[in-house]
Amino acid sequence: SEVDFVEGIIFGSDHFVLILGQFVAYLPEKEKPFNVYDQAWYRFVQDRQNKRVYFKIKDFLWRWDPDVFWGTAIPGILGWALNSSFLRKTVLKELLRSDRLLRLNRFLDNHPVMKLLAVLQKKRREPLVQDAGIDIDQCAQFFEWYQNQISIYPIWVCPVKISARKKYYPLYEEQGEFVVDIGFYSSKELKPDMPSNYYNKLVEKELLKLGAVKGLYSTSFYSWKDFWLAYDEQRYFDVKNKYDPEKVFPNLYEKVVGKQTK
Numbered sequence: 148s149e150v151d152f153v154e155g156i157i158f159g160s161d162h163f164v165l166i167l168g169q170f171v172a173y174l175p176e177k178e179k180p181f182n183v184y185d186q187a188w189y190r191f192v193q194d195r196q197n198k199r200v201y202f203k204i205k206d207f208l209w210r211w212d213p214d215v216f217w218g219t220a221i222p223g224i225l226g227w228a229l230n231s232s233f234l235r236k237t238v239l240k241e242l243l244r245s246d247r248l249l250r251l252n253r254f255l256d257n258h259p260v261m262k263l264l265a266v267l268q269k270k271r272r273e274p275l276v277q278d279a280g281i282d283i284d285q286c287a288q289f290f291e292w293y294q295n296q297i298s299i300y301p302i303w304v305c306p307v308k309i310s311a312r313k314k315y316y317p318l319y320e321e322q323g324e325f326v327v328d329i330g331f332y333s334s335k336e337l338k339p340d341m342p343s344n345y346y347n348k349l350v351e352k353e354l355l356k357l358g359a360v361k362g363l364y365s366t367s368f369y370s371w372k373d374f375w376l377a378y379d380e381q382r383y384f385d386v387k388n389k390y391d392p393e394k395v396f397p398n399l400y401e402k403v404v405g406k407q408t409k
Contacts (some may be wrong), residue, residue, distance in 0.1 A: 155304040156192055160294055164192050174201055181206065184235045184243065187214040189301060213243035216332045217301055218252065271337040273346050275299065278362035280307075283325040285357045292353055297346060303330040328362075344368055367404045374400050 152168030174180065181191070181200050188210045191200070202210065219229035228234050235243060242248065256274070275297070281289050283306060293302075305328040335346050348368050354361060360377050361367065367374075378399070387398060 153306055156189060157300060157302040157304060158193055159300050160298075164196055166192065168207070171201070181210075182236075183210055183213045184240055185232050186235075187217065187219055187230060189214065189217045190230070193301075211303075212245045215245045215248045216303060216330065218245075218248050218332060219243075271341075271343075272334040273337050273344060274334045274366065275346055275350075276332050277347070277350055277365045278328065278330040279350075279354055279359050279365075280326045280328055280361070281354075281357060281359040283327050285359070286327050286329070289329070289353070289357060289359075296349060296353075297331070297335065299331060299333045299335050301331075303332075304328070305330075330362075363399075363403050369400075369404055371400060374404060 149169065150167045151170050153166070154168075155163060155165045157163050178201050180203050181188075183206060213235075214229075220226060221229060229239065229243075231239075242251070279289075306325050307328055308325055337343075337345060347366055351361075351367070351369055351373070355373055355376055358377075369377075383399060
């Protein structure tokens with residue numbers, strides 16, 4: 148049958164789940180649509196493979212948002228609460244939004260108690276929030292590199308067919324027919340001798356090597372030169388200087404690089 152949506156989740160080097168989606172006109176009798184407040188979508192996928200599930204269209208489009216993909220996979224009592232079906236549907240429902248969970252995460256990271264614990268445990272963790280668009284022919288090469296250098300899971304994978312949008316968003320040129328959106332939203336422990344943001348910069352270097360681009364909400368540390376290797380600097384500033392000659396607004400580099408995901 149026809150497939151309208153394709154995505155996948157890689158849970159480890161030997162565990163990959165392919166998800167195929169199809170529009171249907173009616174909900175079959177005795178079926179109930181999936182409720183993201185009952186259970187995080189990624190947990191459902193991981194635990195129940197080869198199972199048909201139904202979404203309302205709105206809920207499907209926002210299926211990742213209540214948990215920021217797998218941002219609620221937090222150890223301890225907070226993680227338990229964020230994954231309790233009862234609490235998700237009641238007192239925590241208003242919290243289960245990507246913007247609020249990201250703020251909660253930053254609050255915990257910057258709390259003096261958490262910083263003290265990190266010092267006492269002599270552990271540093273680097274947040275890795277990256278979303279890359281990679282030509283489908285280069286994905287195998289990227290995953291081999293990723294497994295050797297980063298190796299944190301899960302990873303979200305979503306192929307996107309290139310269409311007429313190229314003429315509307317001409318800041319970069321895709322090479323093939325499909326670009327694969329690859330997202331990893333977690334953190335990785337730093338060794339004592341590693342500088343801050345070591346892994347984020349490592350990812351950026353590899354993406355530049357492959358000619359890939361990142362979603363601009365990703366945490367970025369590019370130099371000015373490297374940033375404009377990925378995007379069309381001349382075309383961008385032609386438009387920027389025409390419509391903002393007084394430079395009232397910051398340019399794309401200033402808005403993106405060094406800023407935290409909101």
